[in-house]
Amino acid sequence: MSIFGKNFKKHAHSYSGRVYNSDRKWIIPFFVSLVVWITLISAAIFGYYSSSSLSNNQDLLSFNMAKSDDSGGYFVEMNMDKPSDFPKEKAPRLAYLISGTKGDSKRMMRTLQAVYHPRNQYILHMDLEAPPRERLELTMAVKNDQTFAEVENVRVMAQSNLVTYKGPTMIATTLQAIAILLKESLSWDWFINLSASDYPLVTQDDLLHVFSNLSRTLNFIEHTKLTGWKLNQRAKPIIVDPGLYLSKKSDLAITSQRRSLPTSFNLFTGSAWVMLTRSFVEYCIWGYENLPRTILMYYTNFVSSPEGYFHTVICNTKEFTSTAISHDLHYIAWDYPPKQHPRYLTIKDFEKMINSSAPFARKFPKDDVVLDKIDKELLGRTHRFSQGAWCVGGSDHGSDPCAVRGDDSVFRPGPGAARLSGLFAQLLSDDFKNKSCPV
Numbered sequence: 001m002s003i004f005g006k007n008f009k010k011h012a013h014s015y016s017g018r019v020y021n022s023d024r025k026w027i028i029p030f031f032v033s034l035v036v037w038i039t040l041i042s043a044a045i046f047g048y049y050s051s052s053s054l055s056n057n058q059d060l061l062s063f064n065m066a067k068s069d070d071s072g073g074y075f076v077e078m079n080m081d082k083p084s085d086f087p088k089e090k091a092p093r094l095a096y097l098i099s100g101t102k103g104d105s106k107r108m109m110r111t112l113q114a115v116y117h118p119r120n121q122y123i124l125h126m127d128l129e130a131p132p133r134e135r136l137e138l139t140m141a142v143k144n145d146q147t148f149a150e151v152e153n154v155r156v157m158a159q160s161n162l163v164t165y166k167g168p169t170m171i172a173t174t175l176q177a178i179a180i181l182l183k184e185s186l187s188w189d190w191f192i193n194l195s196a197s198d199y200p201l202v203t204q205d206d207l208l209h210v211f212s213n214l215s216r217t218l219n220f221i222e223h224t225k226l227t228g229w230k231l232n233q234r235a236k237p238i239i240v241d242p243g244l245y246l247s248k249k250s251d252l253a254i255t256s257q258r259r260s261l262p263t264s265f266n267l268f269t270g271s272a273w274v275m276l277t278r279s280f281v282e283y284c285i286w287g288y289e290n291l292p293r294t295i296l297m298y299y300t301n302f303v304s305s306p307e308g309y310f311h312t313v314i315c316n317t318k319e320f321t322s323t324a325i326s327h328d329l330h331y332i333a334w335d336y337p338p339k340q341h342p343r344y345l346t347i348k349d350f351e352k353m354i355n356s357s358a359p360f361a362r363k364f365p366k367d368d369v370v371l372d373k374i375d376k377e378l379l380g381r382t383h384r385f386s387q388g389a390w391c392v393g394g395s396d397h398g399s400d401p402c403a404v405r406g407d408d409s410v411f412r413p414g415p416g417a418a419r420l421s422g423l424f425a426q427l428l429s430d431d432f433k434n435k436s437c438p439v
């Protein structure tokens with residue numbers, strides 16, 4: 001094609017040189033032939049382009065189809081015969097967002113240390129309500145940690161956002177954090193959302209070991225379809241989040257106008273705590289298809305967008321519907337009858353938390369004794385971090401075994417891994433899978 005282009009240019013040039021100098025009688029035939037020439041060449045070029053873009057599309061199509069085929073095989077072993085789908089590394093990597101507000105810096109640090117593993121990526125966001133001093137405290141705590149400084153996998157979002165509880169500014173912050181994680185690290189498989197009042201119930205070795213065996217197409221997102229009176233109650237009001245344009249925090253404003261129910265997509269709702277695959281969040285962030293963007297714009301005026309945005313996107317995208325596992329991987333306890341916020345967990349909930357087999361729980365009061373019990377009995381957290389096979393230093397004279405790092409792709413799973421395997425066996429059973437994105 002480039003050869004064509006060059007020849008054409010050369011010809012046109014040399015002809016044009018003569019046009020002005022010589023007899024003009026042949027100008028008309030010349031232009032006619034030029035037009036024919038241009039038509040022929042552009043037809044050739046256009047034909048080439050359109051056929052190539054068509055075949056690209058077909059590639060894309062078959063690629064998508066291969067991907068959705070793959071969702072039938074939830075375990076990695078079932079995908080062994082498809083080398084293109086087989087993950088590059090046997091051991092997965094996770095990307096965590098830990099968010100907090102005023103007074104949360106110590107808690108965020110504790111949660112971070114409890115879920116820390118050198119394989120993973122971490123990003124911390126402290127909202128604009130926290131005073132600059134506290135944000136600085138958190139940043140310094142991260143900076144001064146020897147391990148974080150060496151591995152370079154923990155970052156604090158420099159720019160903090162005004163976040164309105166239940167408003168779209170919450171979603172905006174989550175999307176920004178994901179975008180940073182995508183830009184900074186090429187190799188994580190799942191994104192996980194935690195707050196300062198969350199805490200793990202298993203070690204990262206347990207989690208990474210069990211996730212090594214899972215298909216990396218699975219999204220853990222608790223969801224149900226919005227129907228009936230709930231649909232009217234949630235979808236008709238129009239809210240405005242002042243956090244989008246004011247510099248001081250104020251409550252969501254509800255307008256007196258109501259809007260009609262959407263007809264071009266179905267609304268889903270569920271837990272705001274999610275564990276999403278890299279391919280799904282890329283789909284949401286990159287916006288090469290318009291649906292994630294359209295739905296984001298729609299949710300700008302919706303109450304509790306964090307409890308609906310990802311849910312509605314995933315359940316309205318054919319490629320992803322069968323990958324949505326309806327569980328948020330958290331143990332959360334509610335009062336009876338349920339209030340707006342979940343109940344604080346205490347030592348009395350310890351056994352129930354373990355029985356749930358969930359990898360995380362919420363919400364915990366600051367520095368509660370139950371956290372010390374979890375550290376001691378479930379995480380083996382004697383120093384900064386939960387125990388892991390990567391901690392290969394000695395522990396005599398009370399020294400921190402994680403001060404010396406070993407191979408981060410070797411795991412030492414404990415009882416937590418057995419509990420998790422039990423949970424996933426249940427979540428991946430036909431019975432449960434059939435509940436993905438109900439129609």
Ligand SMILES: *[C@@H]1O[C@H](CO)[C@@H](O)[C@H](O)[C@H]1NC(C)=O
Pocket residue numbers: 099100170171174193194195196272273274306307310
């Ligand atoms: C992410 O985590 C925070 C906890 O800080 C939560 O409030 C928020 O709704 C979560 N989900 C999303 C989708 O942003």
Ligand SMILES: *[C@@H]1O[C@H](CO)[C@@H](O)[C@H](O)[C@H]1NC(C)=O
Pocket residue numbers: 077209210213417421
């Ligand atoms: C993962 O799969 C391998 C091979 O099938 C198996 O030996 C191992 O026990 C599995 N691990 C878990 C945690 O399920």
Ligand SMILES: *[C@@H]1O[C@H](CO)[C@@H](O)[C@H](O)[C@H]1NC(C)=O
Pocket residue numbers: 351352355
């Ligand atoms: C936890 O599970 C064990 C064994 O299944 C059971 O005996 C116990 O009553 C459970 N505890 C709670 C608090 O549900």
Ligand SMILES: *[C@@H]1O[C@H](CO)[C@@H](O)[C@H](O)[C@H]1NC(C)=O
Pocket residue numbers: 430431434
């Ligand atoms: C799940 O769906 C499949 C086909 O879609 C069906 O054959 C199977 O019986 C369903 N299982 C349950 C437990 O509903």
